[in-house]
Amino acid sequence: MLLIEDLQVNIGGRAILKHIDLEIKPGETHVLFGPNGSGKTSLIMAIMGYPQYEVVAGRIVFKGVDITHSPINERAKMGIGMSYQRPPTVHGVKTRQMVHICAGGRPDVDPEELASRLNFASFLDRDINAGFSGGEIKRSELLQLLAQRPDLVLFDEPESGVDLENIALVGEAIAVLLEKEREPGNARAMSQVKRERSKMGLIITHTGFILDYVPADKGYVLYDGVLSCSGNPAEILNWISECGYEECAKCAMKTS
Amino acid sequence: MRDEDELRERARKATGKKAALGPDIDLGEYETAPVPHQYLADQELCMVPQAERQRLEMAGVDVTQQTRGGTYFQKDTTVVHCGVKQEGIEVLPIRVALERDEWIRDYYWKLVAVDADKYTAAAELQLHDGYVIRSLPGASSMYPIQACLYLDKDGLQQNVHNIIVAEEDSELHIITGCTTAPGLKRGVHVGISEFFVKRNARLSFTMIHNWAEGVLVRPRSVAQVEEGGLFVNNYICMKPVRSLQMYPTTHLVGEDSVARFYTIVVGSPGSAHDLGGRIYLKGPGSRGEIVSRVISNGGNVIARGHLIGEVAGIRAHLECRGLILNGGVIHAIPELEGRAVGVEMSHEAAVGKIAQEEINYLMSRGLSEDEATSAIVRGFLSVDIEGLPPQLKLEIDRAIEASDKEMM
Incomplete structure (x- = not known):
């Protein structure tokens, strides 16, 4: 379980996240909406543990452990993973090597097999992220996460820049990561499948396209650093597309 | 004979001539008298003491020779092993060649000027030995040929002259390891190398330097590449060295000839490197690339690069990247010199740190x-x-x- 209580985060002395409360239970996937610059990426970077996102109050608890001040790699080892929107290029470090790093020595991870699932095998011997297009970055990130198998996956706009040809691949990979893949003909009852799910997800999305592949349990709007609304993700998306984020401003004022 | 006399005369006049770059070395402080060592047969080569074997392996020398097509091994001033297993490839000590083979005179001091500085002069006047490696027309070396220049005697100045010839349509790969005996305190290595890459030949030359903290190194090398030829020159130096200065130069004289230089250097505390690559692009359609990666761990590294485009249609790129990890200095000096309309040359240089x-x-x-x-x-x-x-x-x-x- 991920539990965030009254989280306040500054960057360079400026408050960017204000009194955030959030709880993701095992098996749940939540979606984060919000206009550009509202603090969505900051929230998942703070959960991942990036030191420039300075936690000035509140706490982050993962699997019952207070990780508010844990270094990034400890959080990764505990099972938190992240799909970046703009990851850095690391010259001389190959995609294949990244898959091995993510696998953390698990012998059952086969880079070729995972990459072919994402139509990405030809990138294994390229420097990670070097000259990758937006869509290629997304597939590369998912490839790494498939090897890492985190229990909580933070996605920063996983569908942006992905072409039509690959959107289904990306959607399915995310569903696999979150144990939400559809299994028609499966003997087990849907309720049982749901009960056995343990993977958690937090997805930033602008378009909501990803919801076609990954059903989400809960949605939020982050507006100016405040979680202004939560509820059914499809309903929120509808609201936003009809009224824009201006409506959220009203709610944000009310809550803060 | 008149040629030889003339070389000697020019060398004599240059014995006091300081090099254009790098700190001057007082060669008078080092010995040059021959140091005899016992010749090692193939099996004996495998049985060198463990400490020495380790030094050799670090410099890329495979004493078992299983993955090598031939071996030249010189300890101090003496050839201790020389042999080749591969047909179409010749490996021989340069002193043997100079005495026996007329053809060597077509290559000896033809690219490097004998009177360039006091180091070239010393290599002519007090030549210890060196290797001649030649791939015959159409031949191709399945396995790389290895050469090792080893400093064993403390206080020695080792003078070496190498000639490498890749004849037309041949393919030749060479790995040269330069290293010292464990615990060696001081020494000088002077190494002249002349490379001839003939029509459509491919030559790769990989040099691993593994010197010691008190060693001074002055290689002088020049290559010439003919039509359709390829010369790949790799240089790796990860270990301390007191002072190393070299500026290997390649002349791309043939049409569509190609040269690539790759340099990987780590500058340790107390070490000073002044190195680079220079490519003259003279043949129409010739291409050049110089790539260097430098890390400073407290050493002082000057990374040079110089591309000279002399005819239209040539293309060349220079890339020089440095990382300062634990102090020290990295001084990147990339130079582009276009001498004709229609040349295309570029460079990128960066010195920085690891990105958080x-x-x-x-x-x-x-x-x-x-x-x-x-x-x-x-x-x-x-x-x-x-x-x-x-x-x-x-x-x-x-x-x-x-x-x-x-x-x-």
Whole structure:
């Protein structure tokens, strides 16, 4: 379980996240909406543990452990993973090597097999992220996460820049990561499948396209650093597309 | 004979001539008298003492010769092993060639000027030995040929002259390891190398330097590449050296000839490197590339590069990247010199630090900060070198791996 209580985060002395409360239970996937610059990426970077996102109050608890001040790699080892929107290029470090790093020595991870699932095998011997297009970055990130198998996956706009040809691949990979893949003909009852799910997800999305592949349990709007609304993700998306984020401003004022 | 007399005369006049670059060495402080060593047969080569074997392996020398097509091994002033297993490839000591083969005179001091400085002069006047490696027309070396220049005697000035000829349509791969006996305190290595890449020949030359803290090194090398020829020159120096100065030069004289220089250097405390590559692009359609990766761990590294485009239609690129990890100086000096309308040359140079963003990225995949740093440094040093046989790629990776363990 991920539990965030009254989280306040500054960057360079400026408050960017204000009194955030959030709880993701095992098996749940939540979606984060919000206009550009509202603090969505900051929230998942703070959960991942990036030191420039300075936690000035509140706490982050993962699997019952207070990780508010844990270094990034400890959080990764505990099972938190992240799909970046703009990851850095690391010259001389190959995609294949990244898959091995993510696998953390698990012998059952086969880079070729995972990459072919994402139509990405030809990138294994390229420097990670070097000259990758937006869509290629997304597939590369998912490839790494498939090897890492985190229990909580933070996605920063996983569908942006992905072409039509690959959107289904990306959607399915995310569903696999979150144990939400559809299994028609499966003997087990849907309720049982749901009960056995343990993977958690937090997805930033602008378009909501990803919801076609990954059903989400809960949605939020982050507006100016405040979680202004939560509820059914499809309903929120509808609201936003009809009224824009201006409506959220009203709610944000009310809550803060 | 008149040629030889003239060379001697020119050398004599240059004995006091300081080099254009690098600190001056007082050669009078070093001995040049021959140092005899026993010749080693193939089996004896495998049985060199463990400490020495380790030094050799670090410099890319395979004493078992299983992955090598031939071996030249010179200890101090003496050839201790010389043999070749591969048809179409010749390996012989240069003194033998100079005495026996008329053709060597077509190459000897034809590219490097004998009176360039006091070091070239010393190599003419007090030549100890050196190797001649030649691939005959159409021949191709399945396995690389290895050469090792070894400093064993303390206080010696080793003078070496090498000639490498890749005849038309041949393919030749050479790995040269230069190293010292364990515990050697001081010494000088002077190495002249002249490379001739004939029509459509492919030559790769990988040099691993593994000197010691008190050693001074002055290589002088020039290559000439004819029509359609390819010359790949790799240089790796991850270990301390008191002072190393070299500026290997290649003349691309033939149409569509290609030269690529890759340099990987780690500057340790107390070490001073002044190195670079220079390519003259003279043949129509010729192409050149100089890539260097420099890390300073407290040493002083000057990384030069000079491209000279002399005819239209040539293309060349110079890339020089430096990382200052634990102090020291990296001075990148890239130079582009266009001498004709229609040349295309470019360079990029960067000296900096490891980006925190990259460390964080790797940490979010589960690596510790130290592991992440080490992966980034290794990546920084590993350049993709086209046209290099796997055995040589392996040696380069090994050298990087070994120094990485010491750096971190």
